[in-house]
Amino acid sequence: MERIFWVKCPKCGGRFCCDYELRHSNLKLICPFCHEQFLDAESPEIDERL
């Protein structure tokens, strides 16, 4: 099963899931709710439990 992690948008608080390839990738995630772009490290919450 592919690994995913959940983030929370620092701007609107929307939660969405990302493929683990994006974790620590230095690529900006895009919030699907407000389109804010941010690094995973900037998410106030991260759920990456296995």
Place this chain on the structure above:
Amino acid sequence: MAKDLRYFLEKVKNELPDDYIEVTRSVDPNNFDITAILEHLTKQNKFPLVLFKNPKNLKGEDTEIPVVSNVFAKRERCALALDWPVDQSNLPLSLEYARLEREIIPPVEIGKEQAPVKEIILRGPEADPAILPGVRHYEMDLSPVFTMTLIMKDPDTGIYDITFAKTFYKGSQRMGASIHTPHLERIVNKYKERNEPAPVVQVLGHHPAFYLGSLALSPYDADDYASVGSFLREPLRLVESETWGKDFLVPADAEIIIEGEVLPGEKEIVDPFGEVTRHYQAQCIRQAVNVTAITRRKNAIMQDIFSGHEGHWNLGALPKEGSVFNAVNSRYGNVKAVHLPHSGIGRLACYISIDKKREGDAKIAGLAALLESWTFQVVVVVDDDIDVFNEKEVVWAILTMVDPKRDITMVENVHTVFTTAMGHNKMIIDATKPLDRAFPERFRIPESAMQRIKLDEWIK
């Protein structure tokens, strides 16, 4: 007249009129209007083909381009698309699909002046997919997504590959393409190694047989344009593209075509998107596409797949049922029927009914079926008195015939396609009646009584 989408819509109106609905009120596809309407219908157990006549485009403007969805949501409409009797839309339809899959009809090339998809040609800044009524499907989707097939061409052999793959609108003439299937990836990688942009087109509407044919399991070096011809039962008409001319031919009778180039080394963030599994595909990195042209009919209709619903699942089930039946039956000769149910999204579960002769037959059939598709996670084998198209009967067989200690076989650490809790494990469930011990018999009304009693003679 060449087969196209509007030919099929007329056919549905005439032959399956209860299956056709038009929505004339203005809809905003980018605000879930279309998927909410379809979801309400689904909750009412209704799966009509729906034509949304007055949508807005991605700029929020009224557009003259309608959207049609749910085309494949009933097997009867898939049968109609393949010129097959609609009252034979269960296993006979799947066996006909498997037969068509083994044949080809080479395409024909026509001139631009004859090609309906060339009635309007947009290049440069005008070729902005924002003019189209792109559909945003689910709450967490990153953007509106175009869900129909991509076409790419091998730079060495010249064969064309047609595969369902979604594209995400990223602004102006930029798209993110979710290219992740083996054949398309192979083509993309060839161009990447040459550091050249890879031509790609997306076909946003055609006769449904075009799309059903695109799902035929063919080797990489088979020309999908010829495979599709078999399903159309006539040669697919092709015309030169705007961007590459005769070096890349495109379907002449399509509704809308987006031409673009996969840029070597450039990526875009795509997803989440509510996928066939009914879960969101997680956000990830995929290929960036630069749009070079959009061509369409003057009165084009844009097609969309209501993902994770009946049409999407039928597009998984139909191409596999016949080939699994043929493969398992050719080895063991005891298969009665095969069905990939909607509960398994037309991909995860496979139900097989067999004429069981000895203990072990069910496991053999199950193992043979697992070899036929990497997508299967659970194969349930039942006796031939169980209708595999009737899920209640299949579940009854599981609940009454299965001893979990003996009849469930786990196959561990194998390749899977979809992300589910089963991970890389698969399961075969032998739900056949045991032959090696005394076991109750299923009840039945005598056949003579069933034949003698005609219901309309008793109940007015």
